[in-house]
Amino acid sequence: MERRLTLRARPARAARQKVVIIGLGPIGVELGKLVLSQDASFQLLAGVDLSPQLVGTPLRRLLGPQAPSTSVRETAPAPRGEALAFLTTTSSLRGAAPSILALLNQGYHVVSSTEELSYPALRAPRLAARLDRAARRAGRCIVGTGINPGFAMDVWPVILASNSQSLEHVQVHRVVDASQRRGPLQRKIGSGLTAAQFEALAREGKIGHVGLVESCAHVADLLGWPLDRVQETLVPKLAPRRLRTDHFDVPSGRVCGIHHRAVGSQGGHERIVLDLQMYLEAENPRDEVHLRGKPSLHCTVHGGFHGDLTTASQLVSAAVRLWSMPPGLHLASELPAPRRPARRVQLAFSDADS
Amino acid sequence: MERRLTLRARPARAARQKVVIIGLGPIGVELGKLVLSQDASFQLLAGVDLSPQLVGTPLRRLLGPQAPSTSVRETAPAPRGEALAFLTTTSSLRGAAPSILALLNQGYHVVSSTEELSYPALRAPRLAARLDRAARRAGRCIVGTGINPGFAMDVWPVILASNSQSLEHVQVHRVVDASQRRGPLQRKIGSGLTAAQFEALAREGKIGHVGLVESCAHVADLLGWPLDRVQETLVPKLAPRRLRTDHFDVPSGRVCGIHHRAVGSQGGHERIVLDLQMYLEAENPRDEVHLRGKPSLHCTVHGGFHGDLTTASQLVSAAVRLWSMPPGLHLASELPAPRRPARRVQLAFSDADS
Numbered sequence: 001m002e003r004r005l006t007l008r009a010r011p012a013r014a015a016r017q018k019v020v021i022i023g024l025g026p027i028g029v030e031l032g033k034l035v036l037s038q039d040a041s042f043q044l045l046a047g048v049d050l051s052p053q054l055v056g057t058p059l060r061r062l063l064g065p066q067a068p069s070t071s072v073r074e075t076a077p078a079p080r081g082e083a084l085a086f087l088t089t090t091s092s093l094r095g096a097a098p099s100i101l102a103l104l105n106q107g108y109h110v111v112s113s114t115e116e117l118s119y120p121a122l123r124a125p126r127l128a129a130r131l132d133r134a135a136r137r138a139g140r141c142i143v144g145t146g147i148n149p150g151f152a153m154d155v156w157p158v159i160l161a162s163n164s165q166s167l168e169h170v171q172v173h174r175v176v177d178a179s180q181r182r183g184p185l186q187r188k189i190g191s192g193l194t195a196a197q198f199e200a201l202a203r204e205g206k207i208g209h210v211g212l213v214e215s216c217a218h219v220a221d222l223l224g225w226p227l228d229r230v231q232e233t234l235v236p237k238l239a240p241r242r243l244r245t246d247h248f249d250v251p252s253g254r255v256c257g258i259h260h261r262a263v264g265s266q267g268g269h270e271r272i273v274l275d276l277q278m279y280l281e282a283e284n285p286r287d288e289v290h291l292r293g294k295p296s297l298h299c300t301v302h303g304g305f306h307g308d309l310t311t312a313s314q315l316v317s318a319a320v321r322l323w324s325m326p327p328g329l330h331l332a333s334e335l336p337a338p339r340r341p342a343r344r345v346q347l348a349f350s351d352a353d354s
Numbered sequence: 355m356e357r358r359l360t361l362r363a364r365p366a367r368a369a370r371q372k373v374v375i376i377g378l379g380p381i382g383v384e385l386g387k388l389v390l391s392q393d394a395s396f397q398l399l400a401g402v403d404l405s406p407q408l409v410g411t412p413l414r415r416l417l418g419p420q421a422p423s424t425s426v427r428e429t430a431p432a433p434r435g436e437a438l439a440f441l442t443t444t445s446s447l448r449g450a451a452p453s454i455l456a457l458l459n460q461g462y463h464v465v466s467s468t469e470e471l472s473y474p475a476l477r478a479p480r481l482a483a484r485l486d487r488a489a490r491r492a493g494r495c496i497v498g499t500g501i502n503p504g505f506a507m508d509v510w511p512v513i514l515a516s517n518s519q520s521l522e523h524v525q526v527h528r529v530v531d532a533s534q535r536r537g538p539l540q541r542k543i544g545s546g547l548t549a550a551q552f553e554a555l556a557r558e559g560k561i562g563h564v565g566l567v568e569s570c571a572h573v574a575d576l577l578g579w580p581l582d583r584v585q586e587t588l589v590p591k592l593a594p595r596r597l598r599t600d601h602f603d604v605p606s607g608r609v610c611g612i613h614h615r616a617v618g619s620q621g622g623h624e625r626i627v628l629d630l631q632m633y634l635e636a637e638n639p640r641d642e643v644h645l646r647g648k649p650s651l652h653c654t655v656h657g658g659f660h661g662d663l664t665t666a667s668q669l670v671s672a673a674v675r676l677w678s679m680p681p682g683l684h685l686a687s688e689l690p691a692p693r694r695p696a697r698r699v700q701l702a703f704s705d706a707d708s
Contacts, residue, residue: 001553001556001557001562001586001587001588001589002585002586002587002588003585003586003587004583004584004585004586005567005583005584005585005586006582006583007571007581007582007583007584008582009574009580009581009582011578011580034519037519037520119701121700121701121702121706122701122702122703122706123702123703123706123707124706124707125700125702125706125707126707127707147517151516151517155691156513158691158692158693159510159513159691159692160655161692162505162667162668162671162692163501163505163659163660163663163664163667163668164663164667165388165391165663165666165667165670166391199355202355203355208355213359217361217701217702220363220699220701221698221699221700221701222691222692222693222698223693224365224693224698224699225699226363226365226699226701227361227363227701228360228361228362228363229358229359229360229361230358230359230361231356231357231358231359232355232356232357232358232359233355233356233357234355234356235355294663295660295663295664297655297659298655298656298657299653299654299655299656300653300654300656301514301651301652301653302652302653302654303652305517305651306517306649309517309518309519309648309649310517310649312519313516313517313518313519314516314517316519317516332691333690333691333693334690334691335690335691336687336688336689336690337509337512337513337576337686337687337688337689337691338512338513338515338516338576339512339576339577339578339687344575344576344578345574345575345578345579345580345581346475346479346575347473347475347476347571347574347575347580347581348475348476348477348479348571349476349477352475352476352477352478352479353477353478353479353480353481
């Protein structure tokens with residue numbers, strides 16, 4: 001049997017969202033280019049950064065010829081009407097909070113890559129409640145998201161868990177080949193350090209992935225699991241031989257990356273394992289979810305979610321979906337399912353009932 | 355570095371949802387058992403079915419000892435306060451519409467496995483608009499969902515697409531081993547028919563998977579793609595040798611399943627391929643998504659989403675998430691990300707700021 005059906009497509013009306021980008025580091029720049037490439041959905045009002053090297057730089061030099069003909073500013077302009085700020089300046093919730101409050105006061109919604117904002121009640125429940133109140137008062141929304149935290153190790157496994165009638169255990173493995181990533185990321189994972197230097201930085205909390213315990217708490221919250229303990233381990237991956245990238249030349253035996261793991265448990269029983277490896281020349285890079293339950297489930301993203309591209313994608317996706325939310329501080333998991341930034345299109349058979 | 359962090363867990367208050375189940379076929383029974391197993395989240399008020407064989411049957415005989423001590427009724431009772439009806443009686447939107455309108459009038463939200471309701475504007479935009487108006491007037495919600503349509507070939511690939519900055523092509527393969535499934539499903543895919551019998555039924559629309567073109571339109575809508583054509587093909591899988599299950603004995607050369615495919619295109623360019631194979635002793639059962647874009651993505655659920663268990667899971671998951679939605683007719687993709695039916699739990703470090 002073969003059937004050809006013609007469709008009529010009715011695009012939904014959608015106004016362009018006015019946006020600003022606060023923080024023009026690698027994520028802000030990637031985000032800016034993505035926003036400009038979707039000019040049916042977004043209008044970029046301004047780029048903001050506090051660093052003296054960037055203030056006054058023409059946006060077009062950073063983001064390409066589609067950018068508005070303005071320069072990087074030190075503060076966001078007052079928006080006319082509803083607008084949204086992408087905030088990509090810091091991983092720290094306490095570091096980001098003053099900026100978020102100021103942006104709300106100006107009338108901006110805030111979508112941020114701040115890792116600790118992905119599940120803000122974990123470290124700072126009172127601050128999270130204060131941000132929520134401020135957002136409600138301003139009639140605006142706040143959400144913290146990205147690929148990780150925000151998707152790969154929290155929202156995505158919980159989406160897959162919607163297929164299980166009951167669930168005992170969640171395990172997520174993310175293996176990232178850092179050889180293909182930008183220099184600052186290769187530095188962030190400790191490339192070239194000795195094991196002792198790595199251990200010292202790890203004890204001070206100056207190395208490792210920010211957001212892993214937030215992801216663990218986010219998963220537990222959505223699954224209704226009252227965890228009482230999270231055990232976090234961070235050990236270096238050591239180069240099995242000399243490893244060279246465009247940015248580093250790592251002798252054999254030196255650090256070539258991180259192995260960061262968070263294990264959440266309840267009454268001594270392990271419930272959630274989040275296992276992240278980011279290292280040079282990683283073998284079999286992938287994102288993998290194992291759910292043990294009724295039914296169990298095993299899912300693999302071959303090659304893994306791409307780090308930098310997907311962070312920008314997730315921030316833009318959240319911005320599109322935030323528009324329909326009530327005011328307040330939201331988790332990425334509270335947004336409706338992702339849709340593309342482009343306008344939705346209602347489709348009907350051409351001989352349908354209307 | 356190793357760190358043990360203690361957590362304090364604060365369960366969110368959540369009232370039990372009052373529910374009824376309309377239609378006590380295989381899906382309704384699976385759903386009833388699932389609802390009863392989650393008695394912290396749900397209270398089953400009644401089971402309803404029109405078939406003379408079922409009316410008057412004690413619910414406990416169908417659903418087990420946890421069921422209320424009532425019998426199957428012909429109509430839903432008038433609910434006190436807010437309640438939700440699971441409707442699992444038909445695949446047809448026009449068939450389900452009178453029941454949905456009656457349930458709204460009684461004050462029920464409606465979550466239905468009706469396949470054509472998963473994207474109702476495709477076949478009946480006026481009827482869909484009428485259901486939406488009726489739901490708004492009643493202050494209640496309607497959603498049609500399940501594993502397929504509702505997740506595996508529509509919502510799930512679009513969730514994965516949130517990681518791509520731009521997207522050219524979506525391809526989804528679902529391969530189901532029908533040998534492990536219930537007898538009615540093995541019958542539904544044509545087990546034991548001749549190829550000619552299959553082709554005749556296919557031309558009359560009496561065999562094949564209901565909802566494949568709905569999934570295609572749903573994906574296109576969320577991606578903002580104004581498709582102008584869907585080509586649907588349905589051909590039998592023929593048994594390569596004698597195949598025996600608990601329910602069928604299929605001679606070599608007879609039908610042992612379906613290969614159903616929908617290809618959506620725009621201006622002659624193929625954009626979406628949904629390819630479903632359900633047959634006895636299927637090789638490499640799986641759910642697989644290929645996205646071509648920036649970045650591309652390839653994801654596999656090994657063994658595939660389990661059919662009957664996951665349909666019930668998705669219906670219950672939608673019921674939990676529907677509670678926070680504004681009144682109206684919603685697509686499954688408009689709900690917030692899935693969470694477990696159990697109460698959510700806010701987690702904080704025990705030394706956090708509060």
